[in-house]
Amino acid sequence: MIFGTSIPNGQWFDSLPSCEAQVPCGEGRHPVRWEAGSFLLPEHPDVEGELVLAALGGEKSGCVEVAEAWQRHGADLSVLAIGPRHPADEIVVGWDDVAAARPGPVRLPGSLGPPGPAVAPGPGGLAQHGLMRRAGARPASMAALGARRRQMQAELELVERRRNDMLSLLALGYGFQVRLAGQVAVAHEEAADERVRPALVAAISGRLAPVAEEWLGIDPGQVVVSLHTGPGWGSVELTGRGEERRLRVSLPAGWLARVWACGMALTGRHLVVAVQRAGWPDARVLALRAPGAEPVELDVHGAAGTGDAPHWEVRGA
Amino acid sequence: MNREGAETYLRLLGESELREPLAAGVPQAWSGGPGGSIARMMAVAQALIAVGALDAETARDILGNFELAAAVRRAQGTQGAPGAPGARIGSVTRPGAIRFAGGARGIAEGVLRAWPARSMPGVAQPSGGIQGAEGAEGPPAGGPDRFVAVGVTVPFDRGEVHLIWYTHTAAGARFKVMWRTREPDSGRSRLPGVLPIEEFSAADERGGRYRLHVTAQGGPEWTVNLDVHPEPPDDISWLDICAPGGRKTRVSLNATDQANPPGPPGPPGPSDPASAPGAAPEIREAKVSPGEHLLNMLAVRLLTIAPEFPHDLRLQLAAVSPGPLTNAAAGLGHVIAALEAADVLSPLSPVPGRLAALCASLRVSGHGITAPPARDLPEPWLSLLAHYHRRKPESAPTSDGCATLAAVLPELDGVRLALLSLDNSDGSTVLNVLANGLAPDGHGAASAVDMHFSLSIWVHDSGGRWHATRPSNWHWADSECVLTLHLVPPLAESATWVDVLAVGQSAEVRVRLPLDWGYSP
Numbered sequence A: 001m002i003f004g005t006s007i008p009n010g011q012w013f014d015s016l017p018s019c020e021a022q023v024p025c026g027e028g029r030h031p032v033r034w035e036a037g038s039f040l041l042p043e044h045p046d047v048e049g050e051l052v053l054a055a056l057g058g059e060k061s062g063c064v065e066v067a068e069a070w071q072r073h074g075a076d077l078s079v080l081a082i083g084p085r086h087p088a089d090e091i092v093v094g095w096d097d098v099a100a101a102r103p104g105p106v107r108l109p110g111s112l113g114p115p116g117p118a119v120a121p122g123p124g125g126l127a128q129h130g131l132m133r134r135a136g137a138r139p140a141s142m143a144a145l146g147a148r149r150r151q152m153q154a155e156l157e158l159v160e161r162r163r164n165d166m167l168s169l170l171a172l173g174y175g176f177q178v179r180l181a182g183q184v185a186v187a188h189e190e191a192a193d194e195r196v197r198p199a200l201v202a203a204i205s206g207r208l209a210p211v212a213e214e215w216l217g218i219d220p221g222q223v224v225v226s227l228h229t230g231p232g233w234g235s236v237e238l239t240g241r242g243e244e245r246r247l248r249v250s251l252p253a254g255w256l257a258r259v260w261a262c263g264m265a266l267t268g269r270h271l272v273v274a275v276q277r278a279g280w281p282d283a284r285v286l287a288l289r290a291p292g293a294e295p296v297e298l299d300v301h302g303a304a305g306t307g308d309a310p311h312w313e314v315r316g317a
Numbered sequence B: 001m002n003r004e005g006a007e008t009y010l011r012l013l014g015e016s017e018l019r020e021p022l023a024a025g026v027p028q029a030w031s032g033g034p035g036g037s038i039a040r041m042m043a044v045a046q047a048l049i050a051v052g053a054l055d056a057e058t059a060r061d062i063l064g065n066f067e068l069a070a071a072v073r074r075a076q077g078t079q080g081a082p083g084a085p086g087a088r089i090g091s092v093t094r095p096g097a098i099r100f101a102g103g104a105r106g107i108a109e110g111v112l113r114a115w116p117a118r119s120m121p122g123v124a125q126p127s128g129g130i131q132g133a134e135g136a137e138g139p140p141a142g143g144p145d146r147f148v149a150v151g152v153t154v155p156f157d158r159g160e161v162h163l164i165w166y167t168h169t170a171a172g173a174r175f176k177v178m179w180r181t182r183e184p185d186s187g188r189s190r191l192p193g194v195l196p197i198e199e200f201s202a203a204d205e206r207g208g209r210y211r212l213h214v215t216a217q218g219g220p221e222w223t224v225n226l227d228v229h230p231e232p233p234d235d236i237s238w239l240d241i242c243a244p245g246g247r248k249t250r251v252s253l254n255a256t257d258q259a260n261p262p263g264p265p266g267p268p269g270p271s272d273p274a275s276a277p278g279a280a281p282e283i284r285e286a287k288v289s290p291g292e293h294l295l296n297m298l299a300v301r302l303l304t305i306a307p308e309f310p311h312d313l314r315l316q317l318a319a320v321s322p323g324p325l326t327n328a329a330a331g332l333g334h335v336i337a338a339l340e341a342a343d344v345l346s347p348l349s350p351v352p353g354r355l356a357a358l359c360a361s362l363r364v365s366g367h368g369i370t371a372p373p374a375r376d377l378p379e380p381w382l383s384l385l386a387h388y389h390r391r392k393p394e395s396a397p398t399s400d401g402c403a404t405l406a407a408v409l410p411e412l413d414g415v416r417l418a419l420l421s422l423d424n425s426d427g428s429t430v431l432n433v434l435a436n437g438l439a440p441d442g443h444g445a446a447s448a449v450d451m452h453f454s455l456s457i458w459v460h461d462s463g464g465r466w467h468a469t470r471p472s473n474w475h476w477a478d479s480e481c482v483l484t485l486h487l488v489p490p491l492a493e494s495a496t497w498v499d500v501l502a503v504g505q506s507a508e509v510r511v512r513l514p515l516d517w518g519y520s521p
Helices: A047-055 A062-072 A078-082 A095-101 A139-171 A174-189 A197-216 A254-260 B003-019 B033-050 B056-078 B088-093 B103-111 B290-308 B311-317 B323-329 B332-341 B351-362 B379-390
Strands: A019-025 A028-035 A038-040 A223-227 A235-239 A246-251 A270-277 A282-288 A296-303 A311-314 B146-156 B159-169 B172-181 B201-204 B209-215 B223-229 B238-242 B248-252 B282-285 B401-408 B416-425 B428-436 B456-461 B466-477 B480-488 B497-503 B507-514
Touching (some): A019 A095, A038 A062, A078 A139, A095 A139, A174 A197, A197 A223, B003 B033, B290 B323, B290 B332, B290 B480, B416 B497, B428 B466
Parallel strands (some): A223 A246
Antiparallel strands (some): A019 A028, A270 A282, A282 A296, B201 B209, B201 B238, B238 B248, B282 B507, B401 B416, B416 B428
């Protein structure tokens, strides 16, 4: 069953091999697979049927829950804020962790219902100072308080589900994490307005800085990133000296997907700034030998690395 | 204002913090690891929200994501081998396990909110037309708000009640009172005891009769608000308070607002800006940017915390924790950089240098301010620093007492303040104010920026000393808040008048008020 193909992600993934992970499902574990931009559930040929049963009160399978989380967060910029910055930035979240982090119903103090984690009082400070409390609250105030409680409860559950989603997606492992990051970046590359620019700039900065450190030996804090829009691949220049030294980089959001997520950001001592012909295991990229230099075309060849992170070499080098 | 720059700065700070080695830790600004990182990011987020450069929802998302990002890395880095099963992540991501998580909610509710909308004072009538906050009922039809300094003691068979002030606003009519009861055996009045308020009643000159109800507001335990029910007419001249035992005490409600006496107020003279006690408030347009105003507020915070944590005490406690003074200063460099990124603080502003000088004078390190220390500190700062370095005040309050004020200030940054009383008790001084225009959330958080109160209130006494204030208690009644401001240093009872200076982002208001130290509980 193919799940998640509704999110358009172009061909950014052509330079990525498929990857697979095991997910707790029912009494055992099932494989889930990422292939050519799609999230696949090989053990669940009739997902739609399962969802109907779940809507009628049946239990949703673990595989389907993860697939739904994948779909829910396919354009969620939080994925870039939480996920890995580089292969050594290993995030180890196991399925035991996901299960342990899944609490019972979140309960607000003073509300009825089964015991659950208590949450600090919200605004308005239910606690009162002073000698005694007001003798009686107005009915309107009580109604407003009830509505606010319900709103807070709903928000808490949303936060809860979002966190559980994130942990589940992280539990899939590095290969899935970078592929989801690529999908998110592509989802925003065409409309990188002021609402998403800060998140994209931070996402590129956080991923480019360690690459630049390896490339030039520059302090990651001296890498200044801006978002490139329009034609061309962007720019990379080195300015200043000593503490004033800065590597000023302007790249498009798509770089995160087409280059970084595919594991080819630093290939053969070159900073890869664009992909001219995507493909696996062979591709052609545009790369810089040094800041300020003209980019050169490189034919690169990929091989499976550890943790589903491809490793690329320049062909003939 | 560059909101995109503000958000980008906070996000990039998060990236920078994540590059640092992460270790388990509590969220304290001085500590390394995610705890310190979160505290620093909180400080920056609060600052950006306070000046309106970042909305709270975005800040919640950024901080929530950072918290989770740090948690999944910390779990790996500090507990067991990667991949080892267990409750590593669960233990830190379950709601409430991380201090700030769920934090997305804890942060969300209360800590992160914008200061009130800014407005120039002088537009609204100083003594009338206070509009309630959102959802509040309007003011009493046909009448302006009323603030009366009462200063009348009502004896009753088991003690006495001292009426400090009377207010009649959209939230109703009420007295602020202090009381004491006599111990049966000695007749001495030591403890407040129980106020038999159900045995009190009131009557006005038109024959209207009222009951009095104790409400939850108050400062010390022997001070409460007495609501008057039903709501009396706006224009009554007096109320007779009928006490248990049959005594009747007449309370005149014709006293005038000290800051707005009847008749056309003359403009204050340039050589004596506050003019005589009881003169109209002086209003000046502020010439500071939003970022400078915020930094000045942070300076006040440092100045008011410092006396409680002198340097020798900090040295003794250093092994345990650097304490709240260092905590308050931590991340200031980032806050300044963020304000500059948001274009609400000029790189040429002198205020960061003043903050650096203040930190140096208080011997607080770790603030991260890169500006060189300035030499031209404001006079109030110097006054407080002199007090701090003397270690003890030149003159302490001689005895407990209360001076009623009942002065209403013009609206400032969307906030209306009525100055109610100055209370000396147990060697400390508090200024009680009634505030309109505050939202009933945001206070009480142990944060670098008070997200609730956007004004700084200074007191300059007749002896020439300056006193900074720090909000210490909030008591809400519908849309109004009785706010207790703790004065640092305490006010000497020898003071015969005070200038109260309320500084907002848009303007500052100064009013001179005579002090008549009266009732002592």
